[in-house]
Amino acid sequence: MVSKSTLPIDIFPTWARLNDVEFTNARLQETDGKGIGLVATNNLTASVETWGREGAEDRPEIEGQVCNSDGEKGERARVETHGHANNRLKKILQVPHDLILSTASIEEYAKVDQNFRQLLDSAGHQSTRADIMMYLLAHLVLSSRDTSSPRVIVPTPWTEYLKFLPRDIPVPTMWSELERALLRGTSLEAALDAKLSALNKEFDELIERSSALPFWNSFFWEREAVTIGDWVLVDAWYRSRCLELPKSGHAMVPVLDMANHSHSQTAYYDEDDEDNIVLLSRPGMEISIGDEVNISYGEKSPAEMIFSYGFIDPESNVEELTLPLESLADDPLAKAKLHIFRGSPTLKLSRSDGEISWQCPFVYLMCLNEEDGLEFRVLQGTNGDRELRLFWQEEDATARANDFGDLIKNHPLCQIFRLRAVSVLYEVVTDHLMQISSEISHDELEPLRRAGQIRDGRLQLAQKLREIEASVIGSAAIALDEQVVMLFFEFPMFHVCGPGQAALEANTSPDSPETLPGPGMSGNVLRILGLPACMSRNLAGGARSHTELSLHFFDTSACTIQNE
Template sequence: MKKSNFPVEALPDWCKRYGVELNSIKVADVPGRGIGWITTEDIRHDSEASEPPKPLLVIPGDVIVCREHVGHYAVQNAQFHNLLTAIGYESDRQLILFHILVQLVLSSPDYKGTKLTPNPWTEYISLQPSSVPVPTLWSEAELSLLEATSLEPAVAAQLILLDREFTAIQSKAVSVDFGKEIFEHATLRDWVWVDALYRSRSFELPFSGVSCVPCLDLANHGTGRKAQWQQIEEKETVKLVLKKGAEVKAGEEITISYGEGKPAAEMLFNYGFVEGEGEKKVMVDLDEALAEWARKDGLLKEKLEVFGKSPVLEVMLDEVHGGKGRWKSPFIEFMCVKEEDGLGFRVEAKEGRQERRVIWKEKKDVTRMVGMWDVFMNAQDVRNVVRFRALCVVEGVVEKQLKRLNARDEMEDEKLVKSGDVRRSVLDNVLELRRIEAGILQKVLEAVHEETERLLKDEKVAAEAHTQSAS
């Protein structure tokens, strides 16, 4: 599908037509950063001044894409309303993504089908970059770089989800004529692109919910940012304003924060870059480990059923205590309890269905404690033994993940850049992600070893360790 041409030079006219106000800034191509906002004059916001400077941007609520406004658009356009009814969207995210996908098709010069009421986004969507640097839009060679990082399973899962969503929506949409017209042009690649756009450029607005905000989405993320956005409840207007005490010279880029302290993996997944100052945390996928545990634990199926969600291991650095490694996994804590400790299950009939309950020492129903099993264990006489088992499990998972990370050959990765199969910016971000995650895993491993040594002084724990080594 051919994309409509909307040059950045045309944005000021678009802003005038749709009531977007610009003050002391202009859109420009920022070297190394793509499109962004730069100032046209010196601006300052004195903390003591009675009158703050004019907002840099004022964006009317009716050009924002949010759940409520997509609903208004459907009321105005019967064809779009019928299409929404046919697909039966599952979430606000799907609703917004589908609306943007439709605007993308309507904007294409290749599209000759049904016309809808003019929408600001039908034109604005063409200003969005065709290449969004998030991993779901990387090449196969670039995706291979994520091996052994926490993003490897996360990106794979997202791509599977997007494929499933697109297939389901397409199969329902073609039941109406307008849907057939849209999906003569829309492809899975377009759906993946729209999702990337949504994740990297949407905002959690206080009065509109998660929304796509034109013009504000052109502001790049930056350190030492001197501007911030805010939403006014009346008419849901969004403003970009200079922070108190900030001073900006003419020609300087105006940047905002995409979120303070987010982990490196989250930044790369959603925005396509890594910021080293984020929270030091890694989510370790446990799917591979579960297959191994299933061979050893005859109750694993029951434990997974009552736990009710995907098990993960969260490892992190505790900055309050000098960057000491810590870990958290309610499921691992629960999984490491055995029948001989007092764990049991009972199936009860409830409202016409069978429900599995967790029973402690054949008496107490502790099902509600499954998600915080470590808290429950603290009051039990087997707590040290169970904790030791959990530490052994965590040690194995972390060691394996760390070994896989360290096994990557950076020289081979560099060859992919030289051959043109991998972009330099992608490799640089992945190398930083690996460095951060390897550092966290190493610290956690050290903390696990320290705690294990302390617990081995307990006679019951020492006996458990002997039993494990003998088996």
């Protein structure tokens, strides 16, 4: 395990001068509740009229935007959208291009250090993230060695810079097992389990591939210089400090990565004409001496903010979460559907101005079966290989597996398909609502908190996340319940003709109670629509809405439906 000690920030200016970092109008210092941050050393004002590119007058106010970090689902990079740096804007900080840690700089370093070239060729070239993490790990080990030890890999400014970075980062992958238990029932539970599993798999692969290289076997493993905890640490560094630069793409930038986030950011970063990284004051913003200089990490959900950065932005109005969606246990086509879909099925819930919306492309494919016109075929591709193809109503729909919401629009049974989909989502949401409502009791938490086994900051974060997500999920349960009822009553009065069945009419007897369907609605659905149940999922358990529905999937193969 590498050393846990870090250098005091007081000596950081020496490192900055040696590496040509220019603190034009700011310095690093401790900030209230945020650790190290950038603080203005002069009064700064940038006029809106100085905005750079042609047509900038039509631009909305600059905001951080969300982007995929190296294509890894669930992880995000900080990114700014803006024009070229204008020399009339107030420069706060400048970092030389040579200090950027990116795909290009990793390749340049591999040309200088042949040992690292061996490691990169053996275990790297999988993603920008993985290559940067291997670089960080190697220099983390080097930076922790005694000064009298031989310099076995070529040092860089990053070797010393890593000594200034924190070893305890509040992202959940670095929480204790007891602290991670606080996230059970939240949208982070599944994401965190998957992330930790992926990190362990990556670390095992690194051991396997690097152990075959004599130099790296000695450098990493013979003296147990590296543990899984170190791999988790460099992942946390990358995840919480990765930026997307306009020219260099995903990268880490020393010093700039110490700028903290604010919903009301006062600065943005760019690459100048010489490819240096510059931090500039935002147009129209005033920064006074002693004010913290903030950038935006983008508009992210509370769970995303905790996952990547270890905090929730108290000023953000984003209310959304993403829940995992599991295939139906009794669906014989489940594996084929997942193979064609090529992604992790999820349900995204959002609340804006009190209105709930949801996105779940997989649910429509999930709820269709062969009797509806869904078919899988194994065909020979253009390259001669056999491949699985998806057909809908006899047409190849492989490329549109995530677009079945549109594909079913013109089908006569579209409303039934939608009712199935919304019913499934209602069950998913109510299940999660019950889970997130089951908190660890105060009597169990308090002794652990007093003993220091659960840190206050982690506890408060978990409680805040549960509060936000429980509210959104509760609203979603109500909205989906209403949608189920609406879809049911949108059906016209049907004459239903099936084997051995007479035409049925909806019960319009004046003696019938004029109320919404109750727990027996499934029977009413089957009688009115004349559709035998093929696959049953009980939605009544734990339902908190006024309908407490118990709906069934409908097998449409045995019936002929005619509009009256």
